[in-house]
Amino acid sequence: MMAKIKLGILGGGEDSLIGILHRVAANMFDQFEIVGGIFDQHHDKSLKFGEKLKLDEKRIYKNLDELIAKENSLPEDQKMQVVSVLTPNFLHFPMAKQLLENGFNVICEKPLTTTYEEAKILNEIQQKKNTIFGVTYTYTGYPMIRQMKTMIANGEIGKVQKVDVQYYQGWINQLIHDKEKRSSTWRLDPEKSGISCCIGDIGTHAFNMAEYVTGMKVENILADLNYLYEDNPMDIDGTVLIRFTDKAKGVIRASQIATGEENSFSVQIYGDKGGLKWQQENPNYLYLMKEDQPLQVLKPGHGFLSEFSLEGTKLPPGHPEGIFDSMGNIYYGVAMAIKDQSKYDGAYPKLNDGLRGMSFIEKTVSSHKQGNVWINMKE
Amino acid sequence: MMAKIKLGILGGGEDSLIGILHRVAANMFDQFEIVGGIFDQHHDKSLKFGEKLKLDEKRIYKNLDELIAKENSLPEDQKMQVVSVLTPNFLHFPMAKQLLENGFNVICEKPLTTTYEEAKILNEIQQKKNTIFGVTYTYTGYPMIRQMKTMIANGEIGKVQKVDVQYYQGWINQLIHDKEKRSSTWRLDPEKSGISCCIGDIGTHAFNMAEYVTGMKVENILADLNYLYEDNPMDIDGTVLIRFTDKAKGVIRASQIATGEENSFSVQIYGDKGGLKWQQENPNYLYLMKEDQPLQVLKPGHGFLSEFSLEGTKLPPGHPEGIFDSMGNIYYGVAMAIKDQSKYDGAYPKLNDGLRGMSFIEKTVSSHKQGNVWINMKE
Amino acid sequence: MMAKIKLGILGGGEDSLIGILHRVAANMFDQFEIVGGIFDQHHDKSLKFGEKLKLDEKRIYKNLDELIAKENSLPEDQKMQVVSVLTPNFLHFPMAKQLLENGFNVICEKPLTTTYEEAKILNEIQQKKNTIFGVTYTYTGYPMIRQMKTMIANGEIGKVQKVDVQYYQGWINQLIHDKEKRSSTWRLDPEKSGISCCIGDIGTHAFNMAEYVTGMKVENILADLNYLYEDNPMDIDGTVLIRFTDKAKGVIRASQIATGEENSFSVQIYGDKGGLKWQQENPNYLYLMKEDQPLQVLKPGHGFLSEFSLEGTKLPPGHPEGIFDSMGNIYYGVAMAIKDQSKYDGAYPKLNDGLRGMSFIEKTVSSHKQGNVWINMKE
Amino acid sequence: MMAKIKLGILGGGEDSLIGILHRVAANMFDQFEIVGGIFDQHHDKSLKFGEKLKLDEKRIYKNLDELIAKENSLPEDQKMQVVSVLTPNFLHFPMAKQLLENGFNVICEKPLTTTYEEAKILNEIQQKKNTIFGVTYTYTGYPMIRQMKTMIANGEIGKVQKVDVQYYQGWINQLIHDKEKRSSTWRLDPEKSGISCCIGDIGTHAFNMAEYVTGMKVENILADLNYLYEDNPMDIDGTVLIRFTDKAKGVIRASQIATGEENSFSVQIYGDKGGLKWQQENPNYLYLMKEDQPLQVLKPGHGFLSEFSLEGTKLPPGHPEGIFDSMGNIYYGVAMAIKDQSKYDGAYPKLNDGLRGMSFIEKTVSSHKQGNVWINMKE
Structure with a gap:
C-alpha cells in the first residue's frame, strides 16, 4: 500500500x-x-x-x-x-x-x-x-480555465490581440467610509499586508490569470489606483493598462469598492480568430465566440474538451463543480509533482508565478505614485 | 481526541x-x-x-x-x-x-x-x-434548496398552489434507437434496475424534491410514460400530473430522451404570496418572485439566509460550490445523526423518503399501464 | 407611387x-x-x-x-x-x-x-x-421562432420525440383569492371570455406554438385544470398531456397563478438528433443542443440563419428586437399576402390556426370535466 | 385634428x-x-x-x-x-x-x-x-437606462465611486488584417470618419452613457489606443481611464477587435450604497446590488419604477422591447420638445451631448498621441 x-x-x-x-x-x-x-x-x-x-x-x-x-x-x-x-x-x-x-x-x-x-x-x-x-x-484549477488555456495555446482564437480581466468585489465599501474601521483592518495595514490591498489581494489573481491563459507575458503596465481617503495608505481599487509583447494590449480592472459585487472575477480574451469568455461565479461555462458562427458554450466533462480540462472534472456533464474542486485540482497537481510525475508539470501555479505577482504589485503601485506612467515589467 | x-x-x-x-x-x-x-x-x-x-x-x-x-x-x-x-x-x-x-x-x-x-x-x-x-x-443538500425549504415553511410564498419539477437528461437517446444497445444496457434491464428506468432513476429525485421543499405530500398521481419502442420494457420519458392535499396541483416531468440535456433538474414552486425557482446546473441561484416587486436572486453564504442554508455553505458569497458540496452536506447530516445531535434531524434524506420514492415509481408505472388514470399515493 | x-x-x-x-x-x-x-x-x-x-x-x-x-x-x-x-x-x-x-x-x-x-x-x-x-x-413572428421552425423542418434535430411548452403568468393570483374581484373580472366571465380563462388566453398560444414550430399536429390530449375556488367558473391553471402522431409525446403547461411570473412562455423541442429551446422573455436567443457538442446559442441577424428568420430581423446582430418587432413581422406577412406574394404564405398565422386553437380549448375543458381522460383532437 | x-x-x-x-x-x-x-x-x-x-x-x-x-x-x-x-x-x-x-x-x-x-x-x-x-x-432611450439614471439621481446607490463602461464589438477584425480591406473601409478613412474610428463610433456612446446615467461630468482622461497596423490611421480599440469630480474614478473600454462580440455595451456604476449594472444586448434587465441583500433584477413596466422609465415602456411586464423602442422614446422626446412640453426636457440627448462627445474623441486621441497622459476635459 x-x-x-x-x-x-x-x-x-x-x-x-x-x-x-x-x-x-x-x-x-x-x-x-x-x-x-x-x-x-x-x-x-x-x-x-x-x-x-x-x-x-x-x-x-x-x-x-x-x-x-x-x-x-x-x-x-x-x-x-x-x-x-x-x-x-x-x-x-x-x-x-x-x-x-x-x-x-x-x-x-x-x-x-x-x-x-x-x-x-x-x-x-x-x-x-x-x-x-x-x-x-x-482559480487556475477550474476545468474551463484549463480548457481556455489549452484552446488559446492550440491557436483556436488565433493571435491574441485584446485581454480584459476584471476582479470586482464590494466588501471594503462596508468599512472604508468609517475612519475607525479602516484604521483597524489588517488588509489596510501595510505592516501586515504589504504595500497594496486591492492589487495585492485580487489584482494579482487577475494578472496571473491573464498570463496563465494566454501563455504570454505582460511587458509594460500603467496604473491608476484609488485610495478614496487621504489617511488610507492602501489602494482599494485600480485599473491597470497592460501591454504584452507583439503589441497585444489590454486592461486589468480590480476593485474592492464595487459595492454589492461578491467575487466577480471574469476573463475575456480576444484573438484574430475568435474570443473566449469566462466568469468565476459561473465557472462551468466557457463562451467561445467566432465570427459568423453561433456562440458556443463549453461545459465540463465532455469528450470534446482537452485532456488537461477533463483531468480536472470528476463527474459527467451537468454535475456542477465549484471552487473546492478547482483548489482540489491544484493540490492534486502538487501531489503528482511530489511523486515526480513530470506530465503534471503545468497543473499547479509555481513559485515563479508568485514572484511575478509580487513584481506586478510593486510596479503597479509605483506607476500610480509616479503619476500613472508606463513601467516595464522586466526591470 | x-x-x-x-x-x-x-x-x-x-x-x-x-x-x-x-x-x-x-x-x-x-x-x-x-x-x-x-x-x-x-x-x-x-x-x-x-x-x-x-x-x-x-x-x-x-x-x-x-x-x-x-x-x-x-x-x-x-x-x-x-x-x-x-x-x-x-x-x-x-x-x-x-x-x-x-x-x-x-x-x-x-x-x-x-x-x-x-x-x-x-x-x-x-x-x-x-x-x-x-x-x-x-440534490437536497444544496444550500439554496435548504433555503427554499425554509422559506416555504416560513410562509414566504404563502400557501402553495402550483408545483412544477423538471428533470431532463438526453443520454438514453444515444442508445435507445439501436436495438442492440438498448437490449444490453443495465438501466433498461428490469432484472437490474426494477420496473422503471426514467422515473426510477430521475423521476424519484423530482418527486422527492417536490415533497422535500414544500413539506407537503403528493396525494394522487396520473402518469403518461414513453417507451418509444415496443421491445423496450422500460420507460425513458414521462409526465406525471400530481395533486397535493388542499387541491394544490402540479406536474413532474422527467426524460432521458431530451436530447442534448445534461442534468437539467429544475424546481418551480408558486404560492399565493410569491414564487421560487431553482436549477441544479446553476445551483447557487435561488429566484424569489413577488408581485409588484423586483425579482430577487438569493445566493449562498449571506447573513440574511436561514441557518439551515448557511450551515451548508463553507465560504463567503461569490465562491461557487457544487454537487460535491451538496453531497458533503448530506454526509455531514448523517455524521451528526450518528453522534445523536438531534438538531440535525432534517439534514439528510431518510429511509422513509426512499420508501416513498419506491411507492411513487410503482404507482406511476401502474397509472400508465392502466391507461393513464389517477392513483392514490396512500394505498 | x-x-x-x-x-x-x-x-x-x-x-x-x-x-x-x-x-x-x-x-x-x-x-x-x-x-x-x-x-x-x-x-x-x-x-x-x-x-x-x-x-x-x-x-x-x-x-x-x-x-x-x-x-x-x-x-x-x-x-x-x-x-x-x-x-x-x-x-x-x-x-x-x-x-x-x-x-x-x-x-x-x-x-x-x-x-x-x-x-x-x-x-x-x-x-x-x-x-x-x-x-x-x-409570438410566431419572432425571428428565432422562425429559425426554430426552419431547423426542425430541415431535420436539424431529427425526428421529434418530446415537446414541452410552458406559458406561466401570475397576474390572476392578485385577484383570484378575493371573491369580489374574481366575480367582476371579465377574463373570468364566461359570457365575455368563452369557456376557459387560462387555456383560452395563453394555453392556446402554447398549443399553437407546439404545432407551429414542429409542423406536426397534436392528436390526443388529456388535461387537468385548476379553478381553485368552487364559485370560479373558469380555469386559471392547467397541464395538458399531448400526443402527436408517431407517438411523440409532450406536455403543455399554462398558469395564471404562477405568482410572480410575468410572461414566461418557453418552448423545448427534442428530437433524436438534438434539442432546441427558446424563451419569450429573452427572445433573441435560440439554444441548440447536440450530443457531445458544445451548446450553441443562435442570435438574430446572422448570415447562417434561415432566410425566413432573416426576413424578420431589421438590424445587424447585437441590436435586440422585441415583441413589437415580432408582431410587425406578422403584419408584414399579412401585407404581403394581400399583395398576393405567395412566397410569404407561411409568414402569418391563419384562420385555420385560430380554429384549431378553439378546438383545443373546448377539448381541454372537456377532458378535464370528464375526469381527465384522453380526447382525440380530430373529432 | x-x-x-x-x-x-x-x-x-x-x-x-x-x-x-x-x-x-x-x-x-x-x-x-x-x-x-x-x-x-x-x-x-x-x-x-x-x-x-x-x-x-x-x-x-x-x-x-x-x-x-x-x-x-x-x-x-x-x-x-x-x-x-x-x-x-x-x-x-x-x-x-x-x-x-x-x-x-x-x-x-x-x-x-x-x-x-x-x-x-x-x-x-x-x-x-x-x-x-x-x-x-x-441607447439612452431604454427604459432601464432611464430607471438607472433616476435611481442614481435619487441617491439609491449613494455617492458614485466607480464607473465602468464597456462597448465591445468584433466586426473590424474581419477586415483589419487585410491591407486592401482596411484601406478601403470608410470607417477607417479620416476624411469620412474624422480622427477616430473606435472611440468615435462607439467610445462616444460609452462616454455619453457614463455621464448620462451618473449625471456627473468626466474631468480628466488618459487613453491607450490600439491601431494594430502602422498603415492604419484610425484607432480600432482603446481603454480610457477617467476621473470625475469628487475623485470618483473609472474606465471606458471600447473595441472593434473584440472578435465575436456583436454589440456588447455594458454599464456598471458603483456607489457607496450599492451598485447598478445593465447590458445592452439584454436591455430589459437592470441589476441592483446592495450589501447584505439579495440581488434585485428590475424589469420594465412595473409600478415601482420611476415615471421617466415607465413613460418609455408600452406594454405590461414580460413583453420584451428592444432597440427600436429605445430609439422610439428618443423620437418621442423630440416630438414633445417640438410641441414645447417642457417636462420632457431630459428625454432626448441634445446638441451639447454631441459637442461633449466630440471633445472626448479629440482628447482621447490626443492623450494617446502624447504618450498616454492625462488631459483635462474642460480645456
Whole structure:
C-alpha cells in the first residue's frame, strides 16, 4: 500500500476563511493526509482546532521551530512532506523561507510575500533546494480555465490581440467610509499586508490569470489606483493598462469598492480568430465566440474538451463543480509533482508565478505614485 | 481526541461514476474516515482499487458476509460504524438488509430498492434496529434548496398552489434507437434496475424534491410514460400530473430522451404570496418572485439566509460550490445523526423518503399501464 | 407611387393594452396606413382616441354597420382593405363575421372566437370569400421562432420525440383569492371570455406554438385544470398531456397563478438528433443542443440563419428586437399576402390556426370535466 | 385634428443600416409623419427608395438647397418641421449647419461632426436660432437606462465611486488584417470618419452613457489606443481611464477587435450604497446590488419604477422591447420638445451631448498621441 502524502498546515484555524478550502482540496483525491501543523498563534486555540480535525495532538506544534525539529526527527515515511502556509501575508515569507531551508515542500497562499525582494529570496532558495513549491492561485484549477488555456495555446482564437480581466468585489465599501474601521483592518495595514490591498489581494489573481491563459507575458503596465481617503495608505481599487509583447494590449480592472459585487472575477480574451469568455461565479461555462458562427458554450466533462480540462472534472456533464474542486485540482497537481510525475508539470501555479505577482504589485503601485506612467515589467 | 466515524463502502470502484462523489463528500468535513469495503464484485479489482485509495488491504473484503463478520470482531472504536451502498439498484436491498440486521448504520443510493415491497421490509427492520439510514437524494443538500425549504415553511410564498419539477437528461437517446444497445444496457434491464428506468432513476429525485421543499405530500398521481419502442420494457420519458392535499396541483416531468440535456433538474414552486425557482446546473441561484416587486436572486453564504442554508455553505458569497458540496452536506447530516445531535434531524434524506420514492415509481408505472388514470399515493 | 394598405381598427382604444402593439406593428414596414375604425364602444371616447392618433374624424365610426357602409362607398383606392379586430373575445366572432361577409380582409386577436362552432362558421365564410384572415399569435413572428421552425423542418434535430411548452403568468393570483374581484373580472366571465380563462388566453398560444414550430399536429390530449375556488367558473391553471402522431409525446403547461411570473412562455423541442429551446422573455436567443457538442446559442441577424428568420430581423446582430418587432413581422406577412406574394404564405398565422386553437380549448375543458381522460383532437 | 409633425430624412436609404431604425422610431407613437427627404446622393436611387416608402416623389429632393427652398415655400402646416441627418459622419456638419441656419429642427446621428471645432459652430448657431436639436445616442432611450439614471439621481446607490463602461464589438477584425480591406473601409478613412474610428463610433456612446446615467461630468482622461497596423490611421480599440469630480474614478473600454462580440455595451456604476449594472444586448434587465441583500433584477413596466422609465415602456411586464423602442422614446422626446412640453426636457440627448462627445474623441486621441497622459476635459 502506497501511503498518502503527509501534509502539515500553518494557519487556517477557527477564524480562517480559507482553511477549509485547503483541507477539502487536500482530501479530495485520496492523495494527502493532514497530520498536523500550527493552526493559530495561540497554542491552546491551535490544539482545540486540531482536536476538531481529529488530529494527533502531538503534531500540533507551538511554533515552526518545534514543527521542523520534531517532524525531521520522525521516520521518513511518517514525516510531513509538504506544508501549506495559510497565515496572514506578512508571515508567508519567514515561514516559507524556514520550510524551504529545511527541505520541506511548500504550498503557499498568495500574495506570495509582502515585497518583491522577499519573493526573490524564496526563489533563490527553492532553486537550490529543488523542492516543490505551489502558490495557490486557486482559480487556475477550474476545468474551463484549463480548457481556455489549452484552446488559446492550440491557436483556436488565433493571435491574441485584446485581454480584459476584471476582479470586482464590494466588501471594503462596508468599512472604508468609517475612519475607525479602516484604521483597524489588517488588509489596510501595510505592516501586515504589504504595500497594496486591492492589487495585492485580487489584482494579482487577475494578472496571473491573464498570463496563465494566454501563455504570454505582460511587458509594460500603467496604473491608476484609488485610495478614496487621504489617511488610507492602501489602494482599494485600480485599473491597470497592460501591454504584452507583439503589441497585444489590454486592461486589468480590480476593485474592492464595487459595492454589492461578491467575487466577480471574469476573463475575456480576444484573438484574430475568435474570443473566449469566462466568469468565476459561473465557472462551468466557457463562451467561445467566432465570427459568423453561433456562440458556443463549453461545459465540463465532455469528450470534446482537452485532456488537461477533463483531468480536472470528476463527474459527467451537468454535475456542477465549484471552487473546492478547482483548489482540489491544484493540490492534486502538487501531489503528482511530489511523486515526480513530470506530465503534471503545468497543473499547479509555481513559485515563479508568485514572484511575478509580487513584481506586478510593486510596479503597479509605483506607476500610480509616479503619476500613472508606463513601467516595464522586466526591470 | 475524538475519532472520525469509520466508513465502509460497497461498490463505487473503478467503473463507478458516483464513487468519488461519496468519497469526497465523506471526507469534506473531517467527520468520516474511509476504512475499507468491497469496491467491486471481483476481489482483485476491489483490492486494486483499495490500494489506489491507500486503504489497508485487510479491510477490503471478498463479500458482505466476510465484511460483517470481520468488522464485528474488531474493537468498538475501530469497527465500521456506517456503510455506504453504491452498488447497482438490485443489490441495494439484499445488502442494506443484511447490514441493518447486523446493526450497521447505512447510507444508500437511490432508488432505495427495486420494489416497494423490499423498501417496506427495510423500513420495518430499521424501525426495530433504530439505526441511522440515509438515502442519497443528493440534490437536497444544496444550500439554496435548504433555503427554499425554509422559506416555504416560513410562509414566504404563502400557501402553495402550483408545483412544477423538471428533470431532463438526453443520454438514453444515444442508445435507445439501436436495438442492440438498448437490449444490453443495465438501466433498461428490469432484472437490474426494477420496473422503471426514467422515473426510477430521475423521476424519484423530482418527486422527492417536490415533497422535500414544500413539506407537503403528493396525494394522487396520473402518469403518461414513453417507451418509444415496443421491445423496450422500460420507460425513458414521462409526465406525471400530481395533486397535493388542499387541491394544490402540479406536474413532474422527467426524460432521458431530451436530447442534448445534461442534468437539467429544475424546481418551480408558486404560492399565493410569491414564487421560487431553482436549477441544479446553476445551483447557487435561488429566484424569489413577488408581485409588484423586483425579482430577487438569493445566493449562498449571506447573513440574511436561514441557518439551515448557511450551515451548508463553507465560504463567503461569490465562491461557487457544487454537487460535491451538496453531497458533503448530506454526509455531514448523517455524521451528526450518528453522534445523536438531534438538531440535525432534517439534514439528510431518510429511509422513509426512499420508501416513498419506491411507492411513487410503482404507482406511476401502474397509472400508465392502466391507461393513464389517477392513483392514490396512500394505498 | 404605390399606396400603403388602408387599415381600420376595431377596439384598441384608451384602455387597451394591445392597441399600441398593433399600431406600431402596422406602421413598422411602411406597408399600412391606419385610416380609421372604432376604438371604443362609446363614440365620444372613440373620437377622442382617433384625435390622439391624428386620424380623420370622418372615419371614426359609430358602429360596424356604419363603417362597412361608408368604407364600401369610398373609391377603391381609398377604402379600408383590412380591419384589425382587437375587441374583447366575445365580439371577435360577430365582428369578424360581418367583415368577412362584406369582403374585408381581417386581422383578428386570439382566441379567435368564444366557441369552436363560431370558429367553424368563420372558416366556412372565409373559404367562400377567399379573403386574407390573420390571427395574431404574436409570438410566431419572432425571428428565432422562425429559425426554430426552419431547423426542425430541415431535420436539424431529427425526428421529434418530446415537446414541452410552458406559458406561466401570475397576474390572476392578485385577484383570484378575493371573491369580489374574481366575480367582476371579465377574463373570468364566461359570457365575455368563452369557456376557459387560462387555456383560452395563453394555453392556446402554447398549443399553437407546439404545432407551429414542429409542423406536426397534436392528436390526443388529456388535461387537468385548476379553478381553485368552487364559485370560479373558469380555469386559471392547467397541464395538458399531448400526443402527436408517431407517438411523440409532450406536455403543455399554462398558469395564471404562477405568482410572480410575468410572461414566461418557453418552448423545448427534442428530437433524436438534438434539442432546441427558446424563451419569450429573452427572445433573441435560440439554444441548440447536440450530443457531445458544445451548446450553441443562435442570435438574430446572422448570415447562417434561415432566410425566413432573416426576413424578420431589421438590424445587424447585437441590436435586440422585441415583441413589437415580432408582431410587425406578422403584419408584414399579412401585407404581403394581400399583395398576393405567395412566397410569404407561411409568414402569418391563419384562420385555420385560430380554429384549431378553439378546438383545443373546448377539448381541454372537456377532458378535464370528464375526469381527465384522453380526447382525440380530430373529432 | 392636430396634425403629425412633418419629418424629413437625409440619408438612410437602401444601403443604410440605421434608416429603418429611425423610420420605425419616428412612426412608433403617432407623432411624426415622414414626408420626404434625400435618401441617397444619387437622385434616382433616392427616388426609388422614396417610392418604396410610398412617399410623394415631389418631396424627394436632389440636394439640400432644393429641399430647403421648396420646403420653406410650403404652407406652415405642410412643411417639414424637423429633419433627421443619417448621412456618413463628414456630412453631419454641413447638413446640420445649413438646416439650423434655415430654421429647421434637427435630429442628428452621432458622432455629431468630425471635429470638435465643427461641433462648437453648430452649438453657437443653435443657441441663436433656438431650435430643437437631438443627437441619437440611441441607447439612452431604454427604459432601464432611464430607471438607472433616476435611481442614481435619487441617491439609491449613494455617492458614485466607480464607473465602468464597456462597448465591445468584433466586426473590424474581419477586415483589419487585410491591407486592401482596411484601406478601403470608410470607417477607417479620416476624411469620412474624422480622427477616430473606435472611440468615435462607439467610445462616444460609452462616454455619453457614463455621464448620462451618473449625471456627473468626466474631468480628466488618459487613453491607450490600439491601431494594430502602422498603415492604419484610425484607432480600432482603446481603454480610457477617467476621473470625475469628487475623485470618483473609472474606465471606458471600447473595441472593434473584440472578435465575436456583436454589440456588447455594458454599464456598471458603483456607489457607496450599492451598485447598478445593465447590458445592452439584454436591455430589459437592470441589476441592483446592495450589501447584505439579495440581488434585485428590475424589469420594465412595473409600478415601482420611476415615471421617466415607465413613460418609455408600452406594454405590461414580460413583453420584451428592444432597440427600436429605445430609439422610439428618443423620437418621442423630440416630438414633445417640438410641441414645447417642457417636462420632457431630459428625454432626448441634445446638441451639447454631441459637442461633449466630440471633445472626448479629440482628447482621447490626443492623450494617446502624447504618450498616454492625462488631459483635462474642460480645456
